[in-house]
Amino acid sequence: MNTLNNFDTEKKAAAGAARYNLLRTAQAILAKSGLDWKEQHRTCWCSRSLKRGDETVDVYRNEARDGASFAGLNRCGNLHTCPVCAAKVAELRRKQLSAGMVNHCDNGGWAYLLTFTFPHTSDEKLQDLLKRFDKARQRFQNSKAWKAFKKEAGVIGVVNSLEFTVSxxxxxxxxxxxxxxTKSKKAFGEGQPVNNQGDLDSLRIQELKLLWVQVLFKCGLGEQAxxxxxMNHALNVRGGEKAAEYIAKFGRDEKWGASSELARSHAKTGAAGEKWGVLHFTPFQLLVWAGEGDAWAIHRFREFGEAVEGKRALVWSPKLKAALQVEDVDEETWIENDEPQPEQVLVGSLSSEQFAVLQSRKCVAQFLEYAATCANDQVDIDDFIDGVRQLDKIASGSLLAKREFSGGKLVIFT
Ligand SMILES: [Zn+2]
Structure with missing residues (x-):
């Protein structure tokens, strides 16, 4: 039964569709002029490359009218730079992590959430910081002290998630x-949390913190002063409830999902000081500001896209999935799979020409929101597209499509 009221349903539909606006902004930032389509960043053609020979895109909506999606498009699978793919894979990872956590705790196990960070300043380049951070993490994980710690504490495996914020x-x-x-509770020799954030402390944890800080020094991150x-902030350890909370929120986008609202509040406040305060933003939040033409956000996202190229976002230690009885799903197949879900109904199809009309007027997100909340059939779809066609072109409507006679893919509707 659908327990959402109308307002929540519309909000959810709008937030889902808004990802396509953020994706379009990301594509504009990442695209390099003068390069052939094959040489561009993978995200540049995400959801603009047609999968099928017949070159149509199917439109599905949820029965609850709280979301809609396309079938028949190739996806980039880049979880750092693509808001559409990131949301889809986060759903899978959340399911796997939650199932793993439940199975593990049912078997008497426990989990901890460790957060590794380091001091940094605004004038340091992300690429340089990442190089040193990667080195520090490798050094830490390969150290005898960490391996001994894992044995003593009964750690059966870890999942690492690399994440970014910017201020x-x-x-x-x-x-x-x-x-x-871990095999059991109290694995880190801890007592009750020492503050209301749930931070834990113990002799073992202090030793770990010192080990991490020493590694940071060796890798040129931080300083003696x-x-x-x-020691207080570079490594923090929290217990099972916090680990479960983290999993439940994993990859969720409440902070930026309602991006149309965020964009509106941006227009309202205007002043840079008010806008930024001392808050940290996720890379996808940057896309909201970038879409409004904010030069700082555009620059930062471009820097981000280059620095994270090829970096894996989530890494499970070997055999951990099996140990936690988690199904090992291939993520690429998961992203590419657009078979309709049981809760989805077919609204109709878009021809490649109609899809290009949406792209060139930057109306993909509005269309998806419409499909989710109002559209019933092909006539509704065609009416909407005819309306959009009256608008001026404001962007490229380029799509990638397979053409038999050319023996490969072609850019169409430029
Ligand atoms: Zn993508």
């Missing part, structure tokens, strides 16, 4: 959330 004051803030699955600060 105007302090620049990029890469950090890693590590879920450590900041030692106390680093």
């Amino acid at each position: 105007q004051e302090n620049g990029w803030h890469p950090h890693v959330h590590m879920l450590a699955f 900041k030692l106390t600060d680093m």
Whole structure:
């Protein structure tokens, strides 16, 4: 039964569709002029490349009218730079992590959430920071002390998630959330949390913190003068409830999902100081501001896209999925699979020409929201497209399509 009221349903539909606006902004930022389509960033053609020979795109909506989706498009699968693919894969990962956590706890196990970070300033380049951060993480994970710690604490495996936020004051803030699955509770020798954020402390945890800080020094991150600060903040350990909370929220987009609202509030407040405050933003939030023409956000997202190229966002330690009885799903297949879900109904189809009309007027998100909340059949779809066709072209309507006679893919509707 659908328990959402109309307002929530519409909000959910709008938030889902808005990802396509953010994707379009990301594509504009990542595209390099003068390059052939094959040489562009994978995200540049995400959801604009037609899968089928017949070159139509099917439109499905949820029965609850809280979302709609396309079938028949190739996806990029880049979870750092693509808001559409990231949302889809986050759903899978959330399911896997939740199932793993439940199975593990049912069998008497426990989990911890460790957050690894380091001091940084706004004038440091993300690419340089990441290089040193990667080195520090490798050094830490390969150290005898960490391996001994894992044995003593009964850690059966870990999942590492590389995440990013950015602020105007302090620049990029890469950090890693590590879920450590242990055989039992009290594995870190901890007592009750020491504050209301749920931070844990113990002799073992202090030793780990010192180990991480020493590794940071060796990799040129942080400095002796900041030692106390680093001991307090560079590594933090929280217990099972916080790990479960983290999993439940994993990849959810409440902070940026309602991006149309965020964009409206941006227009309202205007002032840079008010807008940024001291808050940290996720890369996808940057896309909201970038879409409004904010130069700082555009620059930062471009820097981000280049720095994270080829970086894996989530890594499970070997055999952990099997140990937690989690199904090992191939993520690429999952992203590409657009078979309708049981809760979805077919509204109709778009011809490639109609899809290009939506692209060139930047109306893909509005169309999906319409399909989710109002459209019933092919006539409704065609009416909407005819309306959009009256608008001026404001962007490229390029699509990629397979053409038999050319023996490969072609850019159509430029
Ligand atoms: Zn994508």
